[in-house]
Amino acid sequence: MIELRSVTKCFGSTVAVRDVSLDVPAGSVVGVLGPNGAGKTTTIRMVCGLIPPTSGRIRVAGHDTVAEGRAARHLIGYLPEASPLPAEMRVDSYLRYRGALFGLHGSRARAAIDRVIDRCDLGAARRRRIGTLSKGYRQRVGLAAALLHEPRVLILDEPTSGLDPAQIAETRSLIRDLAGDRTALIVSHLLPEVRATCDRLVVFAHGEIRADGAPGELARTVAGGHRIVTETRAADEPMVAEAIDAAQLADLSAPESTGDGWVRRTLGASGSDQEQIDAREALARALAARRVIARELRRDEPSLESLYLGIVDRPAVEGDRA
Amino acid sequence: MRAIGAIAWRELASSYRTATGWVVLALYLALSGFYVGFAVLEPGGPASLRPFFAVSQWLLLFVAPAVSMRLFSEELRTGTLEPLRAAPVGEWAIVIGKLTGAVAFLLTMLAPTLIFPLILAWLADPEPGPIVSGYLGLVLVGTAYLSVGMLWSVTTASQVLSYLGPFFVFVGLWIATGTGASLAGPPLDEALYALSFQLRIRDFARGVIDLGHITFFLAFTTWFAVLTVVALEVRRWR
16 A cells, blocks of 8 residues: 655755655554654654655555645545644534535535544534644544545554643554554554554664564564563572573573562573463473462563663664765 | 635635635725825825826735735645645635635725725716726736736745735835836836836726736736646645
8 A cells, every 4th residue: 555665865965864765555554663763753644645765665545645645645644743733723623624625515514524523533623613622632533534534554653742641642642543453553652652553663874774573573683582480589599590590591681579578580481482371381380390489470571661662772874964 | 627726715714714815805994095085086186096096006016915925825834735735626616715715805895995986976977988998907917917926925934924925015116117127227227117017007007908008917927826836836845
């Protein structure tokens, strides 16, 4: 549905996006992640046809975003960062105006407005001026406007930026609902945001795509499989060491005393072929066989945070910033 | 076409949803009405609206930038130009829509002044021709001013600069094609007089509908609309 081929964008001598290629199939919800200045917003602005690439080609449903910009833009529902809206307009007037820009008039426009107002739960705000609405409601108005013409592609730039925790939860749930069977690109620099809503992550750093895959898959790739966290009595240390060997595990870091006679340790698979196997049962059996009591024994999934930091901390390629 | 209408309607409606629109309207009507009361409805004076058209072209110097300053500057300041440009609407449609909306505001601002010819007709027997052509001249010169202001508003998110820029351009043009032309002497004065707004407005107020004047104002407006489209395109490529 969305294809980027060797896309580069320069602003003067600054390379904002460097040789990015990406395929987003129809129906997938892709999180575009990266720190500020990574090139993600520039990339999606190019996808929306707001700025042309310096080189390379972008197609949306087969339409080139430069040569067939209007046809491509017709297929996209775009919510820019901070959801800019005209404060002086009423919600329904604004939606009518947006509908007209996308060729919706008369009864079709009215039906579309009713649909998105219902979908985004804007009934109570329908006749209110946008400038008097809370940030959460304004975000909903922006989403409603993006959905009005039933776009096949939904592009949301930092959709929960500036919202309070309750509004963030509401907006995320709404986005999950709205993405439905659409192709969606959700841009964020917040991990929980994309983890909660996306089935694929693309991580940008220094204008390049540094990682691309399902959230779990990416985390495993970087962190090397799951870990097991356990707490056992300090007095049982020799038996614990035997049990760890028997379960084919190894300490990933030095065991720590909890200060109350117990020892906490983080274990990982000792062989690379064991990465995907849950070793909790083997460890529990080995500990029980040695009459060792564990007050904690849990699986610890590798975190996306470690993946993210690992990727974005990698230095830029020479000449990124001219 | 409908997108142009939607943009124009939004501009017109937004002008009346903000205090600026009402303030501009009130000041123009108050000042022009005050002047008409003294200069036009003077007992024993000629039954003509020429003083009204003369003062209105001056007032438009102040009024037009106040109308045009928000056309793009406001959208740039609030970021709403981004979703507008993400819609399947070309630059031309955006520019024509915005200019049409601003001209529509100008027309709604001039509409209440139709009371002046009605009062004049009640008191005396004015010629209708100069009144019709005078209004035509005001609309044409107002549209030309708005097109310059629109171009200026694409270049800055500051409404203050967006007001002051075209205002000083108009004043400069006014001086250059008036006093400046007299001082310059031949052959430069001919070129400056050819650019003069006030001479053309004077003709319209006298009842002369000159196709050359109409073409001049339309070409002037079109030229600045083209420049606005180019400025929008440049913004896209920057």
